Amino acid sequence: MPKEEIINLALRRNLFFPAAEIYSSALAGFWDFGPIGTRMRQKVISFWRKNLVEKEGFLEIDGAQILPEAVFKASGHLTSFNDPVVQCKKCHSIHRADKLIEEVTGKEVPESMALNKFNEFIAKNKVKCPKDEGELGEVKSFNMMMKTEIGATGNNPGYLRPETCQSIFLDFLRLYKTSRVNLPLGISQEGKSFRNEISPRNTLLRAREFNQMETEIFFNPKKINEFDKFDEVKKYELNLFLLKDKKVHSVSCEKAVKEKIVSGKLIAYYLARTQQLYEAYGIKKSEMRFRELKEEARAFYSKETWDFEVNTDLGWIELIACNYRTDYDLKAHGTESKKSMIVKEESGEEFIPHVFELSIGVDRTFYVVLDHAFRKEKRGEEERIYLDLHPLLAPYFVAVFPLMKKDGLQEKAEEIVSVLRSNGFEVLFDEKGSIGKRYARVDEIGLPYCLTIDYDSIEKNDVTLRERNSMKQIRIPIKELPLKLWNLFNEKESI
Amino acid sequence: MPKEEIINLALRRNLFFPAAEIYSSALAGFWDFGPIGTRMRQKVISFWRKNLVEKEGFLEIDGAQILPEAVFKASGHLTSFNDPVVQCKKCHSIHRADKLIEEVTGKEVPESMALNKFNEFIAKNKVKCPKDEGELGEVKSFNMMMKTEIGATGNNPGYLRPETCQSIFLDFLRLYKTSRVNLPLGISQEGKSFRNEISPRNTLLRAREFNQMETEIFFNPKKINEFDKFDEVKKYELNLFLLKDKKVHSVSCEKAVKEKIVSGKLIAYYLARTQQLYEAYGIKKSEMRFRELKEEARAFYSKETWDFEVNTDLGWIELIACNYRTDYDLKAHGTESKKSMIVKEESGEEFIPHVFELSIGVDRTFYVVLDHAFRKEKRGEEERIYLDLHPLLAPYFVAVFPLMKKDGLQEKAEEIVSVLRSNGFEVLFDEKGSIGKRYARVDEIGLPYCLTIDYDSIEKNDVTLRERNSMKQIRIPIKELPLKLWNLFNEKESI
Numbered sequence: 008m009p010k011e012e013i014i015n016l017a018l019r020r021n022l023f024f025p026a027a028e029i030y031s032s033a034l035a036g037f038w039d040f041g042p043i044g045t046r047m048r049q050k051v052i053s054f055w056r057k058n059l060v061e062k063e064g065f066l067e068i069d070g071a072q073i074l075p076e077a078v079f080k081a082s083g084h085l086t087s088f089n090d091p092v093v094q095c096k097k098c099h100s101i102h103r104a105d106k107l108i109e110e111v112t113g114k115e116v117p118e119s120m121a122l123n124k125f126n127e128f129i130a131k132n133k134v135k136c137p138k139d140e141g142e143l144g145e146v147k148s149f150n151m152m153m154k155t156e157i158g159a160t161g162n163n164p165g166y167l168r169p170e171t172c173q174s175i176f177l178d179f180l181r182l183y184k185t186s187r188v189n190l191p192l193g194i195s196q197e198g199k200s201f202r203n204e205i206s207p208r209n210t211l212l213r214a215r216e217f218n219q220m221e222t223e224i225f226f227n228p229k230k231i232n233e234f235d236k237f238d239e240v241k242k243y244e245l246n247l248f249l250l251k252d253k254k255v256h257s258v259s260c261e262k263a264v265k266e267k268i269v270s271g272k273l274i275a276y277y278l279a280r281t282q283q284l285y286e287a288y289g290i291k292k293s294e295m296r297f298r299e300l301k302e303e304a305r306a307f308y309s310k311e312t313w314d315f316e317v318n319t320d321l322g323w324i325e326l327i328a329c330n331y332r333t334d335y336d337l338k339a340h341g342t343e344s345k346k347s348m349i350v351k352e353e354s355g356e357e358f359i360p361h362v363f364e365l366s367i368g369v370d371r372t373f374y375v376v377l378d379h380a381f382r383k384e385k386r387g388e389e390e391r392i393y394l395d396l397h398p399l400l401a402p403y404f405v406a407v408f409p410l411m412k413k414d415g416l417q418e419k420a421e422e423i424v425s426v427l428r429s430n431g432f433e434v435l436f437d438e439k440g441s442i443g444k445r446y447a448r449v450d451e452i453g454l455p456y457c458l459t460i461d462y463d464s465i466e467k468n469d470v471t472l473r474e475r476n477s478m479k480q481i482r483i484p485i486k487e488l489p490l491k492l493w494n495l496f497n498e499k500e501s502i
Numbered sequence: 503m504p505k506e507e508i509i510n511l512a513l514r515r516n517l518f519f520p521a522a523e524i525y526s527s528a529l530a531g532f533w534d535f536g537p538i539g540t541r542m543r544q545k546v547i548s549f550w551r552k553n554l555v556e557k558e559g560f561l562e563i564d565g566a567q568i569l570p571e572a573v574f575k576a577s578g579h580l581t582s583f584n585d586p587v588v589q590c591k592k593c594h595s596i597h598r599a600d601k602l603i604e605e606v607t608g609k610e611v612p613e614s615m616a617l618n619k620f621n622e623f624i625a626k627n628k629v630k631c632p633k634d635e636g637e638l639g640e641v642k643s644f645n646m647m648m649k650t651e652i653g654a655t656g657n658n659p660g661y662l663r664p665e666t667c668q669s670i671f672l673d674f675l676r677l678y679k680t681s682r683v684n685l686p687l688g689i690s691q692e693g694k695s696f697r698n699e700i701s702p703r704n705t706l707l708r709a710r711e712f713n714q715m716e717t718e719i720f721f722n723p724k725k726i727n728e729f730d731k732f733d734e735v736k737k738y739e740l741n742l743f744l745l746k747d748k749k750v751h752s753v754s755c756e757k758a759v760k761e762k763i764v765s766g767k768l769i770a771y772y773l774a775r776t777q778q779l780y781e782a783y784g785i786k787k788s789e790m791r792f793r794e795l796k797e798e799a800r801a802f803y804s805k806e807t808w809d810f811e812v813n814t815d816l817g818w819i820e821l822i823a824c825n826y827r828t829d830y831d832l833k834a835h836g837t838e839s840k841k842s843m844i845v846k847e848e849s850g851e852e853f854i855p856h857v858f859e860l861s862i863g864v865d866r867t868f869y870v871v872l873d874h875a876f877r878k879e880k881r882g883e884e885e886r887i888y889l890d891l892h893p894l895l896a897p898y899f900v901a902v903f904p905l906m907k908k909d910g911l912q913e914k915a916e917e918i919v920s921v922l923r924s925n926g927f928e929v930l931f932d933e934k935g936s937i938g939k940r941y942a943r944v945d946e947i948g949l950p951y952c953l954t955i956d957y958d959s960i961e962k963n964d965v966t967l968r969e970r971n972s973m974k975q976i977r978i979p980i981k982e983l984p985l986k987l988w989n990l991f992n993e994k995e996s997i
Binding site: 019021024026027028029030031032033034035036037038039040041042044045046048066067068069070071072073074075076077078092101149153154155156157158159160163165167174177178180181182185186187199201203205215216340343344346439 | 536
């Protein structure tokens with residue numbers, strides 16, 4: 008769907024909107040989520056928790072967002088987590104060099120290219136400031152970490168984490184030693200990360216404060232192919248966008264391992280689970296791909312990277328970085344903290360575990376789920392908008408509408424709401440406006456079902472049940488409602 | 503329970519532990535939550551969401567943690583959110599002046615006392631540094647806001663929010679205008695806040711990064727006593743610790759309003775709901791109180807404050823600030839942003855809404871829930887530890903233990919786990935160690951029930967069901983398990 012449709016819907020229904028928007032000095036790249044948006048985004052997270060973390064038996068932690076300097080010295084972020092920036096000599100505006108080059112010349116250059124190569128490219132191609140055609144200065148390296156001071160002494164910096172995973176590396180040893188678990192061991196975390204982006208844009212797609220749901224899977228590198236669960240996915244086909252011909256190939260997990268397209272069974276297995284998760288989120292398989300990254304495009308800690316991307320009208324959007332981080336992080340923290348990160352398996356083998364990472368963007372996933380669920384249909388003169396959301400992603404499962412506030416209809420409706428809530432259903436109650444308007448309002452936030460209570464309801468003890476996508480309506484006795492809704496929720500029947 | 507017991511349990515079972523603990527430079531006042539702690543803390547939050555936010559029909563938002571300078575200029579935090587600090591001239595250690603005075607002299611002084619009064623007090627009482635008896639310098643004002651730089655220009659500060667509620671004030675107008683709601687309107691938010699405390703201490707009780715669950719209730723000040731729901735609580739008794747005699751009084755909501763102990767029905771109602779919430783959390787009514795704060799002890803924005811406190815071996819711990827913030831915040835943001843915060847009611851009346859706030863500490867609540875659920879019992883020679891937690895606060899509802907890994911017991915147990923999970927139960931599976939050890943492990947993290955699968959289970963298709971508190975055991979047919987557990991979960995029967 009066009010970006011404008013999503014943004015209009017977001018602002019109209021308070022899904023998300025700029026933080027501190029009443030101020031002209033509001034900072035770019037920070038977003039607030041309104042009541043409906045908060046519920047939907049929480050569901051994007053709980054969907055991941057249920058369908059990946061719990062199914063795979065990962066442990067979930069919740070770590071501090073501010074960490075000491077030593078952590079990011081060890082991780083390499085203080086020296087390597089940089090963007091190339093360039094300033095216009097005339098208007099003094101600051102740009103990200105790679106994005107500016109792409110915007111002005113249409114050519115893609117890797118953000119990790121050496122600074123002198125950037126300067127050469129700009130000189131050779133006579134790239135100017137897109138705002139005022141001003142001459143550009145030297146390309147410099149800009150560190151994206153956000154720093155603050157802790158305590159009152161003035162020499163105790165803390166850094167806002169740029170990725171949630173560092174806590175996982177820091178806590179690994181404690182959890183491994185005390186949780187009585189064996190490798191491979193997956194540890195997950197959902198939470199905020201912060202990056203001082205030069206040019207935040209496309210709302211949730213490039214923000215400075217955003218949520219991630221990350222998993223680090225720790226394993227014995229010699230046993231990357233000793234992975235029993237692999238059999239469950241071996242015939243499952245991954246959409247791999249390969250460097251060799253820049254095309255998407257449907258490759259079974261079995262073939263990906265056999266032909267060494269991926270480093271081993273463990274990695275193929277989790278790529279499959281990731282792709283399945285996004286199919287469950289409601290993204291068509293044809294609209295998703297894992298893009299193979301060449302060495303210079305990979306993060307500084309990664310040996311093998313697959314960017315999981317979903318197609319939108321803004322192009323292919325990266326939602327997940329699947330990084331084979333090897334023992335880079337544990338080794339680095341072990342050296343810096345002088346703690347041994349060596350584990351000993353029952354066989355007696357001693358080693359520093361390797362790590363495969365699934366680093367998922369929560370807000371990007373939320374955006375893409377909205378984008379792919381968005382439907383606009385002509386109905387005669389009128390247009391109808393609805394979100395075709397999975398029941399587990401809808402902000403509420405069912406809406407309850409009394410036709411009128413009077414004649415006992417409101418009371419009857421409230422009674423039904425109370426029964427449904429006590430049965431565990433998430434119910435939205437709305438008594439304002441015409442029934443048509445109420446349908447339209449809940450359609451565009453993706454509620455799967457509506458119940459209308461009318462005069463017949465009082466006489467015959469039944470209600471109208473309406474399904475969102477088909478707009479089909481049936482009458483159903485009130486006493487059968489909980490079971491019927493339960494079966495609909497679990498997709499055991501349809502209306 | 504003694505603090506040491508809670509900390510030992512927390513470290514032993516990874517409920518919480520210092521962030522970046524492998525580093526000697528780890529920052530004080532930052533905590534990570536391990537797998538069990540993360541689940542329990544999430545449940546503390548969802549318990550609030552279910553029992554307060556949803557029941558009261560509050561809207562829940564999720565706002566950015568970093569906000570621009572103008573927000574905190576308007577809110578008063580940049581000038582008034584200060585602690586008095588004092589440095590030892592000898593060892594250069596920095597202390598919070600009020601805490602140091604309390605520690606050294608045993609006398610309580612308000613943190614908001616004027617700086618010259620602090621200096622006078624220190625001189626008069628000859629207060630020295632508790633570390634090395636060194637002379638103390640001048641008491642200074644230290645601002646607790648954490649600041650960072652946004653963008654690359656170097657003149658665009660952002661501040662980590664010191665309370666979640668500012669986003670609520672900033673978003674109020676948008677939500678009020680577009681959500682088709684009337685006043686009183688409650689808006690809630692759960693999330694991180696950051697305060698650069700001089701002396702973080704007592705683990706989660708005074709941390710620099712912590713979670714809050716806040717609600718701001720916006721209302722027409724002339725209608726503070728037009729509040730129909732008040733009738734539901736009018737006979738309910740509040741534990742009010744009153745300034746007049748520094749004693750706890752059991753006062754019905756009706757009486758508190760009539761005798762003007764509180765400013766009106768709306769406030770009495772939410773104090774009652776708050777106290778009821780903590781009764782539901784498992785705190786005895788006799789161990790909780792609302793402490794009336796005199797003017798100089800109140801936050802700078804509050805007209806009436808009740809600190810909700812719970813008794814522990816560390817003394818009375820403040821968990822909630824209940825502040826009547828009046829129109830302080832909306833007015834301040836209206837002035838600073840030049841946006842009118844005036845709302846117009848159907849009657850035509852125009853005014854800036856007043857606000858009553860329930861500002862709850864998540865981590866403090868989590869700590870106190872642990873503290874009050876902690877049980878240590880002598881059983882002959884041995885001691886038994888368990889957490890007497892409400893089923894909704896336990897990390898899992900039931901554990902499943904196969905007696906042995908062999909002879910099909912493990913498979914049988916896994917089958918039962920799978921059936922229970924598909925019925926929506928949260929199940930912990932543990933197959934390691936003796937049954938006695940496994941019982942002890944889940945007792946101390948508060949699992950209400952355990953199931954043991956033994957040889958009889960295979961023959962007779964039944965299992966042992968054990969209840970945590972009584973340790974009572976019964977045999978129950980496997981096919982009856984889901985319904986039995988459902989009834990136990992909903993406290994419709996006991997074993």
